[in-house]
Every structure is written in C-alpha cells, then in structure tokens.
Amino acid sequence: MEFPVPVALAELVPRLPAGPGWWYEIKLDGHRTVLWRLEDTVQLQARSGRDVTASWMDLALAGMELPSxxxxxxxxVVVVEGRISFEAAQSRAASGPARARKLAEEHPALYVVWDVLQLAGTDVRWRPYEWRRAAMLDLLAGLPLPSPIQAVSATDDVEVAQAWYESLEPSGVEGVVAKLGASPYRPGRSSVWKKVRHAETVDGEVVGFTGAPLRPRSLAVRLPDGRTAVSQRLGARLAAQVAAYLVTAPVAGRARTASGDPYTVAETGLMVEVLAGTTRHAVVTVTRLR
Structure with a gap:
C-alpha cells in the first residue's frame, strides 16, 4: 500500500439506520488521521493525504509500540478539562514542530482507532467490518498500558447508540457513525457508512481563495455534489488558520465558479466544514477546518 491512502467516508443522514447487521461507533470531534507503522518509523497522514507526523509526534512515538x-x-483528539476540544486539535494541527511539541506537553493527544487497513504488510480492507474490528482489538490489546492509542467505543445496539448521541455531546462527542458489519473498507463516500451529527454540516475541499494568501477573504470550496462555491467572508481567526496553509500551497492561476465568482486556484489539501443549509446557494458559510 502506498502513501497516502484514500480514506473511507460516511454519508450524512438525519437519523441512525436500524436493523440486523448495523454497528455503531462514537464520532469524536478531532482530526482524521491514518497511522502508518513502517519498518523503522511511524508516519501520520491527514484525511487530505498530507503528512502530519510533525504535528502529532507524541502519537507517532506511541505508534512505535505497534508491529511493523x-x-x-x-x-x-485532544482532551482539555475533561472535554474533547476540536479547537485544541486544530491548534496542534496548524502549529509548526516546535509549537506542536509545546502543545503536546500541555495536552497530550489521544489516537482513537476505528479501523485497521493493513496487518503485517497485508491489505485487509476487503475483510468485513466485524473481522477488522476484532483484529483491531486484538492488535491494540498488545500495547503497553497506559497507551494514547485506544479503540473507539462500538455497539450493535441501536438504542445504546441513540443514547450516546443524545447524552455525550457535552463531552465533545460529535455524533455517531453506523457501519454494516459485513462491509469492506471502501475508499471514498459510501452508503455502507452513515453518520448523524449534532451540527448540520457537510465537508468540502478547499480549491482556492480570494484575497491574498496571508490574508484570505474567502475560500473557494468544492462541495460534495461537485459544485464549487465561494464562501462568505472568513472571520479573523479562521482566516489566520487558513493562511498558514495558503502561503505554501501551489497556485495554479485564476478561475470562476459556475455563478461567475472569481478566485485564485490553489492546491491546499484542506478540508473544511460548511453549514449544510447554505450549500444550496452560490455562497456558502465555512465554520472550521477539518
């Protein structure tokens, strides 16, 4: 398997599916991360495919306890005062190596695992979810305790999953993901994975910006239906977070959306969360980086 690996994505639905064969996992509010245990090192990958090892070096070191x-x-994820903090995870992800080390000393990260894609160098993505979860639990049971690498909570009882959804939001649980027990791991979005979230949002890919890289005014976002739209003006904090990536992103000229809005094309590798209620219009509202 070659770096980076394309990840599986869940379909956003209004309610949890029920019936035989469904499993349910807690959806935590952090940064999607793939952990590669190579022969002599550990490499971490963001959902976009970027190498993010330097941002999560504490997790990379813990990953050395895994077999090659x-x-x-x-x-x-990062826990602050007993609550999972997306803001703390975002700060870590946007920091340089020195700053990331300092943040790790203040609030060490956890890596909550929900799937195994490869074992002993063998691709197991074609195996059913139930097989992969059992293999993952066996693998993690061999780690020395305490370990920041932990298995996600899961159940095959929809009532338990619904109780998680209704009661755990204050602790930083973003929602619940449902997966068919017989399903393989399929890169891209698939109906065999479904998610319910407290926030009505969708994920979009940042394909450009307006303004200057150091001071972006808005983002050009490719939405799940394939359309590209320019966002509303970014707030100061979000603009500063995005700028850290834009200053090093390759620029590929100018373009216009289907509605005629101009923007600078850039290969950012960034994903953002967009309010679902705005995506039917030409202008969308970005809430945060993913």
Whole structure:
C-alpha cells in the first residue's frame, strides 16, 4: 500500500439506520488521521493525504509500540478539562514542530482507532467490518498500558447508540457513525457508512481563495455534489488558520465558479466544514477546518 491512502467516508443522514447487521461507533470531534507503522518509523497522514507526523509526534512515538506493517484509521483528539476540544486539535494541527511539541506537553493527544487497513504488510480492507474490528482489538490489546492509542467505543445496539448521541455531546462527542458489519473498507463516500451529527454540516475541499494568501477573504470550496462555491467572508481567526496553509500551497492561476465568482486556484489539501443549509446557494458559510 502506498502513501497516502484514500480514506473511507460516511454519508450524512438525519437519523441512525436500524436493523440486523448495523454497528455503531462514537464520532469524536478531532482530526482524521491514518497511522502508518513502517519498518523503522511511524508516519501520520491527514484525511487530505498530507503528512502530519510533525504535528502529532507524541502519537507517532506511541505508534512505535505497534508491529511493523500495520496501517490504522482513526481520530487524533485532544482532551482539555475533561472535554474533547476540536479547537485544541486544530491548534496542534496548524502549529509548526516546535509549537506542536509545546502543545503536546500541555495536552497530550489521544489516537482513537476505528479501523485497521493493513496487518503485517497485508491489505485487509476487503475483510468485513466485524473481522477488522476484532483484529483491531486484538492488535491494540498488545500495547503497553497506559497507551494514547485506544479503540473507539462500538455497539450493535441501536438504542445504546441513540443514547450516546443524545447524552455525550457535552463531552465533545460529535455524533455517531453506523457501519454494516459485513462491509469492506471502501475508499471514498459510501452508503455502507452513515453518520448523524449534532451540527448540520457537510465537508468540502478547499480549491482556492480570494484575497491574498496571508490574508484570505474567502475560500473557494468544492462541495460534495461537485459544485464549487465561494464562501462568505472568513472571520479573523479562521482566516489566520487558513493562511498558514495558503502561503505554501501551489497556485495554479485564476478561475470562476459556475455563478461567475472569481478566485485564485490553489492546491491546499484542506478540508473544511460548511453549514449544510447554505450549500444550496452560490455562497456558502465555512465554520472550521477539518
């Protein structure tokens, strides 16, 4: 398997599916991260495919306890005062190596694993979810305790999953993901994975910006239906976070959306969260980086 690996994505639905064969996992509010345990090192990959090892070096060091040839999919999260903090994870992801080390000392990260894609160098993505989860649990059971690498909570009881959804939001749980027990790991979005979230949002890919890289006014976002739209003006904090990526992003000229809005094309590798209620219009509202 070659770096970076394309990740599986869940379809956003209004309610949890029920019936035989469904499993349910807690959806945490952090950064999607793939962990590669190579022969002599550990490499971490963001959902976009970027190498983010330097941002999560504490997790990379913990990953050295795994056997070589393992590839895991999960979420890097940071707990602050007993609550999972997306803002803390975002700060870590946007920091340089020195700043990331300092933040790791203040609030060490956890890596919550929900899937295994490779074992002993063998691709197991074609195996059913139930098989992969059992293999993942066996693998993680061999780690020395305490370990920041932990398995996500899962159940095959829809009532338990619904109780998680209704009660755990204050602790930083973003929602619940449902997966068919017989399903393989399929890169891209698939109906065999479904998610319900407290926030009505969708994920979009940043394909450009307006303004200057150091001071972007708005983002050009490719939405799940394939359309590209220019966002509303970014707030100061979000603009500063995006600028850290735009200053090094390759620029590929100018373009216009289907509605005629001009923007600078850039290969950012960034994903953003967009309010679902705005995506039917030409202008969308970006809430945060993913």
């Amino acid at each position: 040839g393992v590839l895991l999919d999960g979420e890097a």
